[in-house]
Each structure stands twice: as C-alpha cells, then as structure tokens.
Amino acid sequence: MAGKDTNVRASGVAEENVVMGRGRGQSKSRDALASLDGRTCHLEIVMGDVKDHVGVVEQNLQTLEDHILEELESLKRAVGVEEIRQDAVMCKKAIAGGTVVTPSPRVDTPKPKEFGGKRDAKELDNYIWHMERYFEGASITDKKTKVRTATLYLTDTATLWWRRKHYDIENGLYTIDSWEVFKKEIKKQFYPENVAYEARKKMKELRHKGSLHLLYVNIRLVKYKSELNKEALVELEGLL
Incomplete structure (x- = not known):
C-alpha cells in the first residue's frame, strides 16, 4: 500500500508541474503579445506624426507656390503699367506736336557686345x-x-x-x-591712328616744356651772373 501511495503522489506532482509549466508558457506568450501591441501602437503614433508633418510641408509648399504666382502676376501688371505709361507719354508728345503716332510693337532687343578697350x-x-x-x-x-x-x-x-x-x-x-x-x-x-597721334602730340609737348624749362634756367643763370662780381663770376664759369 505504501508503494501505491508514493506513486500517486509522484504522479500528482508531475501533473502539477506540467500545469505550472503550461501556465508559465502562456504567461510569456501573453507578455510577448502585449509587448507587440505596445510597439504597434507606438509605430502607429509615429506614422501619424509623420503624416501630420508631411501634411504641413505640403501646405507650406502650396502657400509658397501661391505666393510666387501672386508675385509673377504683380510683376506682369507692373510691366503692363510701364508700357501703358510709355504709350501715354508718346501720345502726349504726338498731341503736342500736332501729329498722330501709333506705338510700335515692342520686340526683345539683344544686349550689345561689351568693349574691353582693345585698340582695334x-x-x-x-x-x-x-x-x-x-x-x-x-x-x-x-x-x-x-x-x-x-x-x-x-x-x-x-x-x-x-x-x-x-x-x-x-x-x-x-x-x-x-x-x-x-x-x-x-x-x-x-582708334589706333588716334593713339599714335596723341602719343606724338604728348612727346612734342614734353619736348616743348623741356625747352622752356632750359630757357628759364638759362635766363635765371644770366641774371644771377650779372649780380656777381668779376672774381666770383670767373670762379663760377670755371665750375661750369
């Protein structure tokens, strides 16, 4: 009888362990599912924020596009007003002169070529x-x-x-x-020929100015000599 009781108790313990093992496994599964649900909720929140940011960016881009279009329209109107003003000025001049002038159609005028100073x-x-x-x-x-x-x-x-x-x-x-x-x-x-002419002209001016300068020096020297006594004059001529 004692052997049978021992076997019954062992069997009960084994069954209890099996039940407890199953409970722990189910608990871990529930924890994993809860964690997955939490991550899914967080991901949904992040995705919602991203969608909100994308919506704001799209709205800003639309606002910017509308602003640019408004500026272009304003520019077109300003250009139109300037053309009307020019036409009005032409009409006033025509009326003042007693003639009728039809404004000529405007064409795009190409920009002229730059000149860098080449003597050509x-x-x-x-x-x-x-x-x-x-x-x-x-x-x-x-x-x-x-x-x-x-x-x-x-x-x-x-x-x-x-x-x-x-x-x-x-x-x-x-x-x-x-x-x-x-x-x-x-x-x-x-102009090359003008450049050569101007160069010769300046050389002549320099020579002329140089001659006048020498003449002025000679005149001053003669005047200075006349103020010296004879002995000093002989000494000065020896130095020259």
Whole structure:
C-alpha cells in the first residue's frame, strides 16, 4: 500500500508541474503579445506624426507656390503699367506736336557686345554700331541716358578710361553730355591712328616744356651772373 501511495503522489506532482509549466508558457506568450501591441501602437503614433508633418510641408509648399504666382502676376501688371505709361507719354508728345503716332510693337532687343578697350578700329566700330541699334530697339532717345547706358558695356581697359573721364566730369574739368561727344572721345582714345597721334602730340609737348624749362634756367643763370662780381663770376664759369 505504501508503494501505491508514493506513486500517486509522484504522479500528482508531475501533473502539477506540467500545469505550472503550461501556465508559465502562456504567461510569456501573453507578455510577448502585449509587448507587440505596445510597439504597434507606438509605430502607429509615429506614422501619424509623420503624416501630420508631411501634411504641413505640403501646405507650406502650396502657400509658397501661391505666393510666387501672386508675385509673377504683380510683376506682369507692373510691366503692363510701364508700357501703358510709355504709350501715354508718346501720345502726349504726338498731341503736342500736332501729329498722330501709333506705338510700335515692342520686340526683345539683344544686349550689345561689351568693349574691353582693345585698340582695334573694327572692334570699336562694332561696339558703337551695336549700341546704336540697342538705343533704337529700347527706344532710348535721351542724350545723357545713352551715355550712361553705353558705359555699362565697357570692361577692362575701357572701364579704367571711363573712370578717369568720370572723375574729371565730377570735378568740372570735362563734359560728356551726349552720345556724339562720347563717340568722339572713345574713338580718340582707342582708334589706333588716334593713339599714335596723341602719343606724338604728348612727346612734342614734353619736348616743348623741356625747352622752356632750359630757357628759364638759362635766363635765371644770366641774371644771377650779372649780380656777381668779376672774381666770383670767373670762379663760377670755371665750375661750369
């Protein structure tokens, strides 16, 4: 009988261990499922935040696009107003002159080629010709405006030349107030034959000034000699 009781108790303990093992396994499964649910909820929250950020970015882009379109429309209106203003000025001039003028259709005027100061008659002539075509295409008629516009297309050596001229103009030493005067001066500076002529002219001026200087020195020396006594004069001539 004692052996049977022992076997029964052992069997009961084994069954209890099996039940407890199953309980622990089920508990671990529940913990894993709970953890997975938590991660899933967190991921859903993150995805929701991302969607919100994407929505804000899209809204900002749309706002920016609308702003750019508004600016473009404003620019178009401003250009249209300027064209209307120019047409009105032309009409007023026509009425004042007793004639009727039809505004010419506007075309895109190509920018003139820059001039860098190369002493080449052909290159300078091309620059002047292109500037005059640009004046015609852009309807630039004011004399001073032509000069200001032309100087914008000078580079390198030509820019240095104009800076010196502009300095003289600001100091009242020179005047270039028309396109014709500007053409004359730039040709005088950069036409090869004019450059050679100006160089010879300056050499003559230097020689002339040098001769005058020597003459002035001789005159002063003669006057000084006349003021010396005879003994001092002999000593001075010995030194010379």
